[in-house]
Amino acid sequence: MSHTAELIAVGTELLLGNIANTNAQFLSKELSTLGINVFYHTVVGDNPQRLQEAVDVARKRADIIITTGGLGPTCDDLTKQALASTFGKKLEFHPPTAKKMESYFQRLGRPLTENNYQQAMLPEGCHVLDNDRGTAPGCAFSAEGCLVIMLPGPPMECQAMFQKQAVPLLKELSDGMIVSRTLRVYGIGESAAEALLRDQMNALTNPTLAPYAKGGEVELRITAKANTEEEARQLIAPVEEEVQTILGNKIYGVDVDSLEAVCLQLLQDAGLTIGTAESCSGGLIAKRLTDLPGASTVFVGSIVGYSNEVKAKLLNVSEELLEKQGAVCAPVAEAMAKGAREALACDLAISTTGVAGPGPDDRGNPPGLIYVALDSPKGCLVKELRTGFLTREQVRMSAAQFSLDMIRRYLTGLLSF
Amino acid sequence: MSHTAELIAVGTELLLGNIANTNAQFLSKELSTLGINVFYHTVVGDNPQRLQEAVDVARKRADIIITTGGLGPTCDDLTKQALASTFGKKLEFHPPTAKKMESYFQRLGRPLTENNYQQAMLPEGCHVLDNDRGTAPGCAFSAEGCLVIMLPGPPMECQAMFQKQAVPLLKELSDGMIVSRTLRVYGIGESAAEALLRDQMNALTNPTLAPYAKGGEVELRITAKANTEEEARQLIAPVEEEVQTILGNKIYGVDVDSLEAVCLQLLQDAGLTIGTAESCSGGLIAKRLTDLPGASTVFVGSIVGYSNEVKAKLLNVSEELLEKQGAVCAPVAEAMAKGAREALACDLAISTTGVAGPGPDDRGNPPGLIYVALDSPKGCLVKELRTGFLTREQVRMSAAQFSLDMIRRYLTGLLSF
Numbered sequence: 001m002s003h004t005a006e007l008i009a010v011g012t013e014l015l016l017g018n019i020a021n022t023n024a025q026f027l028s029k030e031l032s033t034l035g036i037n038v039f040y041h042t043v044v045g046d047n048p049q050r051l052q053e054a055v056d057v058a059r060k061r062a063d064i065i066i067t068t069g070g071l072g073p074t075c076d077d078l079t080k081q082a083l084a085s086t087f088g089k090k091l092e093f094h095p096p097t098a099k100k101m102e103s104y105f106q107r108l109g110r111p112l113t114e115n116n117y118q119q120a121m122l123p124e125g126c127h128v129l130d131n132d133r134g135t136a137p138g139c140a141f142s143a144e145g146c147l148v149i150m151l152p153g154p155p156m157e158c159q160a161m162f163q164k165q166a167v168p169l170l171k172e173l174s175d176g177m178i179v180s181r182t183l184r185v186y187g188i189g190e191s192a193a194e195a196l197l198r199d200q201m202n203a204l205t206n207p208t209l210a211p212y213a214k215g216g217e218v219e220l221r222i223t224a225k226a227n228t229e230e231e232a233r234q235l236i237a238p239v240e241e242e243v244q245t246i247l248g249n250k251i252y253g254v255d256v257d258s259l260e261a262v263c264l265q266l267l268q269d270a271g272l273t274i275g276t277a278e279s280c281s282g283g284l285i286a287k288r289l290t291d292l293p294g295a296s297t298v299f300v301g302s303i304v305g306y307s308n309e310v311k312a313k314l315l316n317v318s319e320e321l322l323e324k325q326g327a328v329c330a331p332v333a334e335a336m337a338k339g340a341r342e343a344l345a346c347d348l349a350i351s352t353t354g355v356a357g358p359g360p361d362d363r364g365n366p367p368g369l370i371y372v373a374l375d376s377p378k379g380c381l382v383k384e385l386r387t388g389f390l391t392r393e394q395v396r397m398s399a400a401q402f403s404l405d406m407i408r409r410y411l412t413g414l415l416s417f
Numbered sequence: 418m419s420h421t422a423e424l425i426a427v428g429t430e431l432l433l434g435n436i437a438n439t440n441a442q443f444l445s446k447e448l449s450t451l452g453i454n455v456f457y458h459t460v461v462g463d464n465p466q467r468l469q470e471a472v473d474v475a476r477k478r479a480d481i482i483i484t485t486g487g488l489g490p491t492c493d494d495l496t497k498q499a500l501a502s503t504f505g506k507k508l509e510f511h512p513p514t515a516k517k518m519e520s521y522f523q524r525l526g527r528p529l530t531e532n533n534y535q536q537a538m539l540p541e542g543c544h545v546l547d548n549d550r551g552t553a554p555g556c557a558f559s560a561e562g563c564l565v566i567m568l569p570g571p572p573m574e575c576q577a578m579f580q581k582q583a584v585p586l587l588k589e590l591s592d593g594m595i596v597s598r599t600l601r602v603y604g605i606g607e608s609a610a611e612a613l614l615r616d617q618m619n620a621l622t623n624p625t626l627a628p629y630a631k632g633g634e635v636e637l638r639i640t641a642k643a644n645t646e647e648e649a650r651q652l653i654a655p656v657e658e659e660v661q662t663i664l665g666n667k668i669y670g671v672d673v674d675s676l677e678a679v680c681l682q683l684l685q686d687a688g689l690t691i692g693t694a695e696s697c698s699g700g701l702i703a704k705r706l707t708d709l710p711g712a713s714t715v716f717v718g719s720i721v722g723y724s725n726e727v728k729a730k731l732l733n734v735s736e737e738l739l740e741k742q743g744a745v746c747a748p749v750a751e752a753m754a755k756g757a758r759e760a761l762a763c764d765l766a767i768s769t770t771g772v773a774g775p776g777p778d779d780r781g782n783p784p785g786l787i788y789v790a791l792d793s794p795k796g797c798l799v800k801e802l803r804t805g806f807l808t809r810e811q812v813r814m815s816a817a818q819f820s821l822d823m824i825r826r827y828l829t830g831l832l833s834f
Contacts, residue, residue: 282707
């Protein structure tokens with residue numbers, strides 16, 4: 001039997017536009033992989049009557065209601081009150097939750113105020129969902145054919161609670177297993193990927209194959225539903241193989257987090273260290289590599305040579321070259337990579353130089369023109385990238401993506417010197 | 418008379434979680450500055466019946482309906498059809514729109530297909546909203562006491578069309594001017610700011626004063642409504658002054674974009690250059706400074722010394738010190754800032770060293786312990802920061818915020834050496 005969930009986000013800050021409803025995005029994605037339909041998202045403010053109305057509408061069209069927000073101590077337990085009253089339940093004091101809060105505050109060395117205890121008031125007979133990243137617990141109950149799940153508003157708390165505690169409840173509802181595999185692709189646009197895979201996408205019903213564009217790359221998700229996980233995986237395997245044949249090494253990983261995570265893993269596996277020499281990317285590649293825990297095992301550092309003086313002094317780029325050809329050219333990228341590998345004493349060094357924009361540089365080079373060089377024990381390779389008319393943010397992101405993919409290609413033997 | 422708008426976003430990609438509803442965030446913010454209430458956001462998929470139902474609900478509780486999405490050539494004019502039929506209108510062919518599309522496609526050198534002409538079918542008697550960033554025009558009409566505005570889904574198209582063409586229509590509805598001033602605050606939490614300003618916040622109705630927490634800082638927005646802009650500004654001035662008195666130099670700017678933008682401006686005004694030496698922030702400060710166009714006028718570069726070898730070799734940190742005290746201590750931060758100022762030949766240098774987490778470092782230092790040093794012609798100053806229990810991302814963001822604020826404080830004469 002197929003289930004339908006409705007998401008209700010509670011928070012005036014959403015209606016004022018202070019934040020985007022990223023919880024809805026996260027939950028929608030997760031629910032889709034669980035095979036649960038989502039037909040509506042609703043956002044309401046911290047207003048009991050309007051929340052009540054939204055819940056009344058939702059229960060008519062969904063058998064799962066998931067709320068986010070309105071659980072904090074300053075919200076008068078808005079959400080719990082509204083959902084409990086809709087389903088004829090009272091709020092009760094829940095001593096174990098109060099105990100947990102006390103010890104949480106003790107650890108933080110902060111005093112527990114009277115209104116914090118409000119958070120221990122929960123719908124009678126509910127299943128309490130612990131919050132290991134904050135103070136407000138969530139809760140869940142089933143009533144009148146509807147499963148109600150209440151999650152906190154801060155995205156980190158919401159996501160952790162959903163994955164650890166709500167997913168098991170939702171899986172119980174499902175009469176089959178939904179399994180997904182996500183192929184991450186760099187170097188081809190969404191519409192081009194779609195054109196290459198159109199026949200497969202149209203022909204398939206189980207598994208399904210769907211492309212999503214995000215952050216300068218494409219995600220291809222294959223999702224199968226079956227009685228067991230094993231069966232679902234067997235449905236996925238031939239489709240994955242077919243996509244691999246079509247897109248080949250443009251697929252940089254399956255069920256991986258990001259290009260930088262793949263690079264980090266490949267570097268660790270190879271026992272190689274890396275450094276960067278960044279001009280137009282201004283530290284973005286270093287930042288992305290060091291976003292990851294464990295980066296220090298392979299990443300030694302970076303020389304961000306934004307000015308020509310720093311390029312010359314620390315990266316040993318010839319001043320004559322900089323003067324004659326300017327900073328945005330292949331020989332400078334090459335010299336930067338070589339200079340960084342030498343100065344940082346690392347196995348591999350990647351460099352970027354280009355025009356981030358929004359305008360052209362003082363030599364008339366257009367925004368989006370970028371040179372990336374990789375220096376390695378096998379030699380140095382320079383590539384030119386033209387991102388076209390994009391924003392400064394997009395140009396810089398493209399430069400970082402291209403650089404990380406070049407590292408990935410080197411480490412998987414796809415570059416020829 | 419006060420108006421209420423409801424936002425309806427149309428798009429299955431939102432319900433699958435492929436994108437967040439950032440249009441709702443943008444529009445909510447804009448509507449709030451226009452003095453128009455927003456009580457609900459709704460998201461529906463590309464489904465005519467469910468969209469119709471959402472519109473039926475919305476028209477009962479709002480006198481302005483703004484839709485985003487569902488206008489493209491592959492959507493069967495879903496949104497226009499639903500809204501037109503709700504208000505008893507027909508879709509008509511609109512020749513000037515067809516003409517515009519023809520010339521748009523000619524400029525792009527792409528062929529115009531039959532379904533593109535569908536986009537020239539618009540509700541009878543509507544006001545056409547030109548799309549200068551894409552092909553799908555928007556439209557607006559008033560019927561039965563409701564103003565309906567339909568905007569395209571892609572955020573760039575939606576935002577440009579709203580600002581240029583929908584805002585004038587909405588201003589006609591409004592009987593006054595709404596003016597906001599935003600004070601940006603670093604160094605105090607949202608709840609502490611709220612506690613300090615509670616009396617003012619409760620006493621005020623026009624202007625209003627509201628705090629919003631975001632990205633390691635607090636935004637205080639003062640919003641006034643009056644017959645003229647001048648009157649609104651006069652209402653704001655005394656409140657702004659009062660807040661300035663209470664929060665003092667924790668306010669880093671008014672109507673500014675970010676801490677880095679303030680630093681960039683201050684550096685440009687002072688004619689000083691800056692460089693960074695980053696360990697735990699791993700290039701994030703350099704990245705944030707170079708996010709801004711014009712960064713090259715003051716930012717020379719960065720040495721990301723992630724490994725101790727790079728700290729010693731390029732930043733001239735004593736190996737003995739690194740061995741004895743480890744990388745996470747005040748003397749290392751100081752040596753890094755001094756080393757960077759020397760190596761990068763800049764006027765100011767800021768350094769970070771600390772434990773980004775998620776775990777403690779090999780000497781048992783807890784995640785979130787950070788040392789930041791600023792070296793300058795006036796001397797070198799080191800500060801310790803303890804961010805407490807936060808994620809790796811938050812620790813790194815806090816380190817960058819703290820560093821940028823230290824630069825701001827130096828340049829505004831708030832640091833004593």
